[in-house]
Amino acid sequence: MGAVGQAFGLILDVNVLLTILGSAIFGILVGAIPGLTATMATALLVPVTFFMPPVPALAAIVTATAMAIFAGDIPSTLLRMPGTPASAAYTDEAFAMTRKGQAELALGVNVIYSAVGGLFGTVVLMVAAPVLADLALGFSSFEYFWLACLGLTCGVFIASLTPLAAMVSLLLGLLVATVGFDAISGYPRFTFGVTDLMSGVSFIPAMIGLFAVSEVLRGMADPDNAATMPQQRIGNIFKGLGAITRRYWPNILRGNAIGTVVGALPGAGADIAAWVAYAVSKKFSKEPEKFGTGHVEGIIDATSANNSSLGAAWIPALVFGIPGDSITAIVIGVLYMKGMNPGPTVFIQNPQLIYAVFMAFIVANILMVPLGLAAIRGATYILRVPRRVLLPIILLFCMVGSFAITSSVYGIIIMLAAGVVGWIMEENGIPVAPAILGLVLGELLEQTFMTSMIKAEGNLLAFFDRPLSVVLGVLTILVWLFAGLNAIRTLIRSRKEAAAAG
Template sequence: MDIMLQAIGLVFDPQVLLVILFSGAFGMFMGAIPGLSATMATALLVPVTFFMPPVPALASIVTATAMAIFAGDLPGALLRIPGTPASAAYTDEAYAMTRKGQAELVLGVGLCSAVIGGLFGALVLTFTAPALAEFALKFSSFEYFWLACLGLTSAAFISTDVPVKGVISLMIGLLIATVGIDPTAGHPRFTFGSVELMGGVNFIPAMIGMFAVAEVLRSVTSTAEPVKVKFGHFGNVFRGVGGVLLRYKKNLLRGSVIGTLVGALPGAGSDIAAWISYAVSKKFSKEPEKFGTGHVEGIVDAGASNNAGLGGTWVPALVFGIPGDSITAIVIGVLYVKGMNPGPTVFLEQPELIYSVFVTFFLANLFMIPLGYVAIKSSTQLLRVPRNVLMPIILMFCIVGTFAINNTVFGVGIMVVLGLVAYVMEENGFPIAPAILGLVLGGLLERSFMTSMIKADGNLLAFFERPIAAVLGIITVMIWFSPLVLRMRRKGASPAGDV
């Protein structure tokens, strides 16, 4: 208790509070601009943190990350261009609500879900960090293989109309994920002699291209009248939000739990948590047919999962020095610079600094309410800007954001090519979301499968020998075969119904 009070005193220092405020505004800006992700926001803050003491340095990263993850929802809902990868799972759903004149509701629900999910993740991080990290360390390549399969399976639920087209889209994403050096044999694949392609296709340029550039191309080539978005009255952003959250309170809890658990798995992060939460929401919804048409239920799940995942990713990072995602990989570097070696001993040697991180998580999520409100009120002006003015500006930000990742024009080329691919796909009715999912999870799937096969000497039964792997495997296989079983049951029941 004394340590927690000491940590509260460290965080509520005027200098630290000022750092949190400015970092929050910076994170909101970075997340709201397509191409400038939460990871980029963190990377840009690192040089600044070198001149700060440990508490404000860590507080700035925690706050900027939390704000950027939420702010990614803003261009996703208003322009169908996700600001961060974590927002990609439900961009189509949010944009569909905007087109129905519910932009205010979808952004209000997204903000409140993010705050509640973030507070839940912070609570779990504070009280159960060692236990969760211990559980995550039990995951070997076998468990990661089934986790990747489970994530890819959700593509079938994300795809709206034609499941076959969803599977084809998924395969395109997996194909793109195979570009580069084979992780097992070390042999280059599909590189066509290009040295740049040996490192694989970077996810950020791919996502910007497949969402943002494709949207720009669609806007330029469309001969139809632009869709008139109903503005409604942008007064109180929180109007109607309470009723939605009360109705879907179980979804809120479920999304927060999934986000925290998936976030605690090294390498998973908020991106995968959002995809899984959205897919689970659709699977267990009483109104699954409404998903994709502008239904708020999936946004409650995935919005809560996004920010809950942030707390989860810090669990393995702080307790065992294993990054939960790309952001905490950067954070571990900052911890070492500040003389805080992540691991179990850090709780004994510098507990007040670790607990100050926990306090900052709570504070950052509470700060998100006023900062998010201001961001929403400002961002709705995007809808009033003519598309022929807005699209070139967005394209410029996309090019700058993509170039800034590795300071190379090659990334911009990847963005343009995949933007053209996505445009052709969508024009022919193929959804983009499964392709993005395949690209995200393809590397994890291949690495874990090949590593597991080497360990098991080619024995496929080894994938079911470990308890956690067996549970995940059985659940995944049951989901795979459930459509077939349901179809057979319907066929069996139909003759009796006809009598």
């Protein structure tokens, strides 16, 4: 208890609380701008932390990250432009609610269940860090291959249109993910002699293009429908949340659990957690036909998952010094810089500092509700701006974000090209979300498959040799079989109905 008491004293210091408040505002501003990710918010804070003691330095990173992940939901809901990759999984669903005049409900769900998910992940981080870290370390390339396959399968389930269209989109994303140097041999593929393409197609500019620029192009192509926003004002964002909580409390728990497990896996992160949670939500929903039309159920799962994954990502980082995602990779550097070498001994040598970090998570997620409400209120002014004025400004922000990610015009070119492709896809009934998922997981799928094949000397049965690998492999294959049988059943039923009608 002595360490906990010291931690309270450290976190309740006026300077630390002011640092948390300032970094919270900074995180909201960064997360709300498409292209400026939570990782970028963390990276931008690192130079500032050079001049801070350990507790305010880590508290600033914790707070900015949590706020940026939530803030990405605001442009996602109002403009169909995800502020961060973690919001991409349910962007279409949230914007569909805005089109139905339910933007306040979508935003209320985002802010409340983001805070709840963050608190859940923090509790798990405090209680079960060593156990979950051991589980995460048990994953080899074989397990990660099956995890990638399972994640890609989500791309078909999340599609609101036909599975065939989703598969086309997913394969397109996987094809683009192969651009650049081969993961094993280092041979350049599909670069056409362009030096910038040797590093591959940057994911963030592509995501901005597929979602944001395609929306801008749609507004330009149909100026009459783009004259105004689909919803002109935001009402009480907390109205109806009590009834939703009573109805969907299993979804909240399931999303939190999925986010925690995925977040604890090294190399995963909030964006993958959101995709998986949304797909699972649709798969087990009693109303799957409503997904894609503005149904709040999938948003509850996904927004709970991406925030609960943040705390869980610190588990392998603190216990073993292995980054759970790109953000904790930066955090590990800050820990070393402050003399807190991550690993099991950090809980013995500096327990009060670790407990203070845990408390910073709690303070940040509690602070998310009032600051999130203020950010949403500020964002409502966007709704009053005619889209013919707003769209060029949005395009400018998209260009700034894409340039900031790549530090070159290459990012802007990728963004514009992806925007044209995304617009063409949606005009022909092909969803863009599975293509994003293919881009996210394509590199992981290829690397883990090739690495596993080298380890196994070409023996495919090696993918089922390890206990965890067997469980994930069998689960993935069962999902594929179920999806295939369901597609055949649907085809047979439609043919019978057509024959009966004829």
